[in-house]
Amino acid sequence: MTEYLLATRLEQLREQIAARTETAAAAPWTDRLPELAARSLDGDATGAVIA
Helix, strand or coil: CHHHHHHHHHHHHHHHHHHHHHHHHHCCHHHHHHHHHHCCCCCCCCCCCCC
């Protein structure tokens, strides 16, 4: 019974991840720019220069 419940839960998680991936992929990157720009930088990345 435990194996069945675990297998069922794993399948649910796979479906959720697939749905999120499809949703994220459907949005053009230009629509995501405000969301990405609003994210704060990590403390380690603040002030770092990438050459």
